[in-house]
Amino acid sequence: MASLSLRNVYKRYPGGVTAVSDFNLEIKDKEFIILVGPSGCGKSTTLRMVAGLEEISDGEIYIGDRVVNDVAPKDRDIAMVFQNYALYPHMTVFDNMAFGLKLRKTPKEEIRRRVEEAARILDLSHLLERKPKALSGGQRQRVALGRAIVREPKVFLLDEPLSNLDAKLRAQMRTEISKLHLKLGTTFIYVTHDQTEAMTMGTRIVVMKDGLIQQVDTPQNLYLYPCNLFVAGFIGSPQMNFVEAKLLKEDKTFFVEFGTEDTKTRAGVKYKIKLPESKNKNGTLDEYVGKEVIMGIRPEDVHNEEKLIAEFPDGVVTANVEVTELMGAETYLYMNCEQQSINARVSPTNTAKPGDTITITIEPEKIHLFDKDTEKTICN
């Protein structure tokens, strides 16, 4: 049983810096949980507190049913893999994986069994006699993982283990680590600042900022139902478009209005997008009528195909194309719509080029609204 529970955990450094505040999280046995957030948000500190490498200032950490606040790291039944791993250059792969066990005076036969088992899981069996300099980047990374596996822990803690790899290798290792999680059937806690890693690997994601948990949810829910502006902007690549707008109500219908129309010269245009009724399920929109809000729309929910423009006539606006990026399977259009930047993910067959003025449509059902002051979600 390797469930984890962090209850009201704080980390305050003697200098006064508070790295983590009121952290509450229940992690189920065999779960693959990701801590994600920008640099300095407290995710690594949280991981190190779970490991016992940082004392907690307040709160409680449970591994299974046991409070481990005062338990030494080596007695917590955990294993860690860090970003800046170093292999012993003069030792073979076998010895690299066995070294920690040797220092802990593990019997030789047991060491051999564990190393061979780890090598089998990581597909390193044929490389056991090689030295690190004869390995590729991915193989070295697998040796680093092997050093953790041989400890046979209940919980794996991984702190940005792929950050030092190039993009291609990183993508490959993402899959390998996910497979490893399935093979080992243990709890994984994985820290990253890369939202792609978070979205592709985790069963649940914890989004952090300034030492505080912003949202804990499945990757899909985080993407579809972000709880605030930060989560909406952090999760998703390219990131969600944010447009400063105003919420209006005419009869029983809500509209978001944005644009730059000058009341005297009538220069510029103001756009009004009709919101579907589903956006006001709990009547939350009423209190924002007449107020400024932030409208969020994902790039894939902005379209320029004629068929979709016809399908969503309520969201039609005109925009100037500034930059186009052909990514192969899709094209990104970076546009300016009444002084607001809008990015669209469209078909690669699209013919718009920089300087063009094109008609696009914003899918009203996919609009998110955020409170401009608190940055909390009004509706998703």
Next chain:
Amino acid sequence: MANRLFQSIVQQMKDAVDRTIGVIDSNGNIIACSELSKIGETLTPDLSLIAKNDIFTLEDYTYKAIGSNQSGEYYVFVAGNDPFAEKYCTILAISFSNIKFYYDEKYDRSNFIKNVILNNILPGDIYIRARELHFNNDVQRTALIIRTTEPTDVVVYDVVQNLFPDKTKDFVISINENDIALIKETKAGINNNDIEKLAMSIADTLSGEFYTRVVIGIGTSVEGISELSRSFKEAQAALEVGKVFDTEKSIISYDNLGIARLIYQLPTTLCQTYLREVFKRGSIQSLDQETLFTIQKFFENNLNVSETSRKLFVHRNTLVYRLEKIKRITGLDLREFDHAIVFKIALMVHKYLQADPVKY
């Protein structure tokens, strides 16, 4: 070095002792023996038992550790388990210990580096000894100090030595029970970020593999052996300054200490004078923990009242009230840049005086 040295002594002793004698290393490999054919073979006694006993007998051999350190690198062995074997063993161990000690003193490169960084060698002798030991004086080297922050049952020295096994370029030296110095040869043009990354890999390996938390101080890169002591002192200073100002960091580089380095180099009396000048008598002591936390957040948020109040989850007016209170107590209005900078430095000086770090 030890193999040839020990073998030469064993050869000389062979005729005086009428039985097989030799030396094994910490893995049980015979590195010197009166029967030449046995060199390279492995004896497999439990070395931890030898370490625990002054003299240890197992099957047909009697063993004793060489040197005062019981868990030494080498062990002498004598064939037989009778009282004479024990006597021979003791005599040989004393003899080998002394020879090894003098040899280390004179020819061990690591020992030489240790003497250089600890200033145990006359400046004039450094150049001569460096030449005798074939040191390249033109390469860059950096001193790092790896300090364990809590007791550990893992020998950190062994781990670091295994991470940097090239004994001709890198030197791992045990300074005391908590500190290990790593003198690392670095390529010309290597920047501080690379050294910090290297230090991070040491810290991460020790944390990840051995659950051992360390802080690492880094000195500046220097050229020439005689400059190594400066780099070492800087690494020591970095750790001391880090203990006061960068408690959350595990890698502290002397090159990145910023204003903390200036404060560290100021005489204590000057610091006290400055504090008296800035704060009225006792005024800094009357600031409670919550107020100091508020001040810190205010600085972190670039003296922005709205942003700070949002981060502190307090109303803007509450923050303004707190800032007014600070102004009343100290005479400094933190919303003004000049006052804020005076306060910031004064707080650092205060912290420094309270911590009373060791000066290097």
